[in-house]
Amino acid sequence: MGTVPTAVMAQSQTASPHVAQTVRDYDLPAGPLAATLNRISREAGIALTAGAATLENRNAAAVRGRMRAEQALERALTGSGLELVPTGPGSYTLQLAAPSPDAAMLSAVTVSAAIGTATERTGSYVARSTSTATRLELSQRETPQSVSVVTRAMMDDFSLTSVNDMLASVTGVNVELVESDRTYFSIRGFEVSNFLVDGIGLPFATGDQLGDIDTAPYDRVEVLRGANGLLASIGNPAGTVNFVRKRPTRELQASAAVTFGSWQNRRIDGDFSSALDEDGRWRGRLIVAAQEKDSHLDRYSLDKKLFSAIVEHDIGTDTLLAIGHSQQRNRPKGTLWGALPLRYSDGTPTHYERSASSAAKWAYWNSDDTQTFAELNHRLNDRWQAKATLLRRSLESDGELFYVYGTPDRETGTGLFSWPSKYGHTERQWTADVNLTGTVALGGHEHELVFGISRSKSDNWLHSRDDDTHLPLTESEMLAGSFPRPAFDVGLSDHADFVNRRDSVYAAGRFSLTSDLKLLAGANLSRVTSSGVQYGAVHDYRETRTTPYLGVVYDIDRHHSAYASYAEIFNPQHQITQSGSVLEPIEGRNLEAGIKGEWFERRLNGSLAVFRTDQKNTAEYDGFSAGRSYYRGVNASSQGFEIDMAGRIGSTWDINAGYTQFSLKDEDGRDVRTHVPRRTLRLSTVARVPGLHGFKVGATVKWQSEIHRAEASAITSRQDAYALLDLMASYDISPTLNVTAKLNNATDRKYLSSLFWSQSFYGAPRNASLTLNWKY
DSSP: OOOOOHHHHGGGGTOOHHHHTOEEEEEEOSEEHHHHHHHHHHHHTOEEEOTTOOOTTOEEOOEEEEEEHHHHHHHHHTTTTEEEEEEETTEEEEEEOOOOTTGGGSOTTOOTTOOOSOOTTSOOSOOSOBOTTTSSOBOTTTSSSEEEEEEHHHHHHTTOOBHHHHHTTSTTEEEEEOSSSEEEEEETTEEOOOEEETTBOOOOTTSSEESOOBOTTEEEEEEEESOOTTTSSSOOSSEEEEEEEOOOOSSOEEEEEEEEETTTEEEEEEEEEEESSTTSSEEEEEEEEEEEEEOSSTTOEEEEEEEEEEEEEEETTTEEEEEEEEEEEEEEESOOSSOEESBOTTSOBOOOOTTOOOOOTTOEEEEEEEEEEEEEEEEOSSSEEEEEEEEEEEEEEEEEEEEEEEOOOTTTOOOEEEEEEEEEEEEEEEEEEEEEEEEEEETTEEEEEEEEEEEEEEEEEEEEEEOSTTOEEOHHHHHHTOOOOOOOOSOOOEEEEEEEEEEEEEEEEEEESSSSEEEEEEEEEEEEEEEEEETTEEOOEEEEEEEEEEEEEEEOSSSEEEEEEEEEEEEOOOOBOTTSOBOOOEEEEEEEEEEEEEETTTTEEEEEEEEEEEEEEEEEEEEEETTEEEEEEEEEEEEEEEEEEEEEETTTEEEEEEEEEEEEEETTSOBOOTTSOSEEEEEEEEEEOTTSTTEEEEEEEEEEOOEEEEOGGGOEEEEOOEEEEEEEEEEESSSSEEEEEEEESTTOOOOBSOOSSSEEOBOOOSEEEEEEEEEO
16 A cells, blocks of 8 residues: 555544644645645644555656645645545545546646645636625635636636626526617626626626626636625625736646637637746746627627736745736627617517617627736735735727617508617726735634725716607618618717725634534624716715625534524615615625535535525615616515536536525515516536547526516516526547537527516527637
8 A cells, every 4th residue: 555655644543633623824836746735734744645546657746835734745646646535623634546438538737526725727616615695715615605616618618708607607696688789687686786707806896797708708707696805895785796817827728719609609718827937936828719690689799808917926935926917808889778668559469570770870889897806915924925916997888779669560660769878888997905814723623714995996987979869760771770870970879987995894704613613703884975076967975884794604514514503784775766765785695505515526516505694775776867767775685595506426426516495585574576487497517428539419498487577567578487498418529639519509499588567578599609619
C-alpha cells in the first residue's frame, strides 16, 4: 500500500478538524505529488493516507490562492488520477479516481473528477465552494441558504451563451422576456435585480436588464435564492445572481468556437490565457466573442460584440494585483417596445403567428455595458487576508422605439394607436469595497470572520422625445411595421436625472459551536440616499437601516446537514406610481430551513428547502399612461418549498435539476403577481454513451404551471402550463476538437413569453445550432 510520507502519517494521532478548516494562502508550484501533499497536510494538521493508490511518478498541479486545506489537496490532485475521500474529522485517504470517458479528452492538468474553485475544464456540474451568501468561501452544504451554480461545463454543453437562456435553466428562477431586448427576472415570486460580478456591484437603477448579457467571460454563475443583505448592501427580497469571472492561468490554454444556427445565427468565440513572463508572476487573459443573427420575430436582428481582458501580477509572495476591462455592445434592429395586444375589443383573445411583432421597421435599441475593475489581495499573515476592489460600470442605451396601445377590433383591425419615442439612458456606477477575512481560535475551535466597508454611487440620466403620438393605425399596419419614422424634433418630452448612494459597514462570522454545529451571523449597516428627479417625480430619500443575518448548520453525518436562516429585508425602489411618486422601499423578512447532502465523494449536491418571505410594498404593474408604465405597492407573502440537485451520478451521468412550488398572496389572502408561475421544473442532464468514446447526449426540460393576468372589465389573459424540451449531442473528434449540436424547443411548442404586462409576444419555435469547439 502506498502512503504519503511519515511526516504526514504522524498527524493521525493529533488530527484536528478545526485546524483543517483554517483558510490559508498557498503558493505551491507544480511538482512531485508526495511532497506537495506532505506540506499541505503537515501545515494544516490533518491525517492523510494513500490507501490503495500509489504516489510514484505522479505530479501535483500548482496550488495558488486562498483556500482551506481540503480544497488545496483537491487542487494538488488535479490531473493525478487520484481523489480525496474523507474518512473522519480531519482525516482523509486517497484512492484511484473513477475512470471518466472524458478524461483522455482533457488537458494533462485536469480531470473531470477534480473540482476546484474554478469550474472551467473540470467537466463538472458542481462548484466546490461559493461566496455569494456571506463572502466566506463555503461549500453549498455549509451555506444556510439555497444556492445553485451553473458551471462552465453546463454552459458549454447546452450552448448557454446568454444570461436569459442560462438563468432559465436554474431552479426557482423565472425569466420574463417582456420585449426583445428587455428582461425581468424573479425568484420565488419577487423580482431580482442584484446582478453582481465577483461579489461586487449595484442593482440596476430601473430594475430590468437591457440587452442580453453574454456568458463568455464567466467561469460560473452563482444564484442565491432569498434575501442577501450582507453582500448586496441592501437586502433584496428575491435573491442575488453573482457572475464569477474567468481568471488568467499560469499554464497556456486557448480555445475557439464557431457556431451556425437557425435564422442566420453566426457566432465566433476566442479565449486565450497564459503567463506573460518566464516565472508566471505576470499572467493575462483575453476573451472575445461576436454574434450576428436574425430572429423568428419579423424585422428583428442582433449584432453583438464583446471582449474581456484581465492581467494579474504577483507583487512579492503575499500580494496579488488584478486589473481588468470588458465591454459588450448590442446593436439590435426591429426592436420591440411593448409587444402585441392580448385581446380584441370584444374581449376575445388575439392569436397571431409566432413571427408577429409590433416593432416598426426603423426601430432600434442600442446598448453598451462597460466594466473596469482593479483588485488588490494581500496576505497579512497565515490567518488573515485583506482585499480591496474598485469597480466602474457604465450602462448606456439609446434607441428609436415604437409602442402600440389600444385594443383592435376583430373585424376592422382599428382601435390601435401609436407612441413613438426617441430614448436615451446612461447609468454610471462606482463601487469600492475593502474587506478583511481570517480565522481566530477560541474555545478549542476555529472561527471564520469577515469585516468590510463598501461605498457605491450610481448616476442616472434618462431622456425621451415623443413624436407622432396617439395617431391611429390598424392591426395589419402594426404587423407590417409600416408606421413611418417621425422626425423626433418636437423637443424633450420627459427626463430623469438622479443619483443613488450607498455606504455600508458589514461583518459576518462562521462560528464553530461544536465540531458538528456552525452558527453564521452577520449584519450590514447601510445608509442609502437618492436625490434628483425621475419622470417628473422627486427621487429623494434618505434611509439608514441595519439588515441582520442569522444562520445555523448542523452536520447530521458525513453526507447530510440540516440548516435554517433568517434575514431582514430593506430595498429602495425606482418604480413610479400613477400619481407620479416613487414607491416606498420594500421591507420584510426571509425565513428558510432545509436539509442538504453531498454524495459520490462530493460530486453530487442536493437540497430540500422550505421558505417564507413576507414583504411590504412590493411593486406590481398597474398600467401605462403618458409614455411610461406605472406601478402600485402590494403587501405579499411567498411560502413554499424547493428541491435542487446538481452534479455527477456515477461516472457518466451529469445532472442539474430542481422543482419549486410556492404560493404568493396579499394580506387578505388573494393571489398577487399571477403572471409568475407558482410551480416550475428545471432539468438539464447529459449522459456519456457507453461504447462510443467521446460521445454524449443530453436534454433540458423547462416546465411551468399556468399563469394569468386580470385585465379590465373582468377579462383574464392566460397562458396554460407548458414544457419546453431542448436536445443536444456532442462528439469529441479528437482530444482538442469537439462538435456540439443543439435542438431548441424540439416539440415546437407555441407559448407567450410573458404576462408581466398586458402585452406579450411568442417564444421561438423549433430551431437548431451547430458549434465546432477547439481547445488547447
